Amino acid sequence: MEYFQEPWPYIVVDNYFSPGDFSLIKNFAKKAYQGTNIKKDTRNLIVAPKEITNLDRNDYWKFYDALNTERFPHVQVDRELNFLVPQPDKTYEYPIHDEHPDKLLSIVVYISPNQGSGTQIYREDKTFFNEPEWKPNRAFIFSGIKGKTWHGYKCKPEHKYRLTYNAFLRKSRY
Numbered sequence: 001m002e003y004f005q006e007p008w009p010y011i012v013v014d015n016y017f018s019p020g021d022f023s024l025i026k027n028f029a030k031k032a033y034q035g036t037n038i039k040k041d042t043r044n045l046i047v048a049p050k051e052i053t054n055l056d057r058n059d060y061w062k063f064y065d066a067l068n069t070e071r072f073p074h075v076q077v078d079r080e081l082n083f084l085v086p087q088p089d090k091t092y093e094y095p096i097h098d099e100h101p102d103k104l105l106s107i108v109v110y111i112s113p114n115q116g117s118g119t120q121i122y123r124e125d126k127t128f129f130n131e132p133e134w135k136p137n138r139a140f141i142f143s144g145i146k147g148k149t150w151h152g153y154k155c156k157p158e159h160k161y162r163l164t165y166n167a168f169l170r171k172s173r174y
Helices: 019-033 060-067
Strands: 003-005 012-014 043-047 075-084 091-097 103-112 119-122 128-130 138-142 151-155 162-171
Touching: 003 043, 012 060, 019 043, 019 075, 019 103, 043 162, 060 103, 075 103, 151 162
Parallel strands: none
Antiparallel strands: 003 012, 012 138, 043 075, 075 162, 091 151, 103 138, 103 162, 119 128, 119 151
């Protein structure tokens, strides 16, 4: 586990899931998308199936506490799969954005393919800072800070697709 402070706090965790669980997650993710109408050049989000969420036994609060000092009384956990397919001759780019204020913690686990583009990190003035390397089973973890945690992601045609598992701690509406 590596902690970074610049340009804003984030954590990178290799082998977020055990090797056996990661193999199962890849298979469950492929099954989850079978029979769905995959659209190119857009996010294809689905709620992560129970077979996957049951394998996610990581302590989100450990990551949250490493990045924050304040706790919220009512929190919900959302988990999804994000599958991107670019056009054959054009990179798909999700625009630079700040994290939604309801998201207390964001965990993005790179699932597949073996080579891809990680999450692009930007400074407060929205200039590019760096991109943690894409590596299957690597997690990119951060807590949104309004006006500061600018980031984006992309999928190049040579990578053919981008599949991530995303987990969020959100302020509960209840």
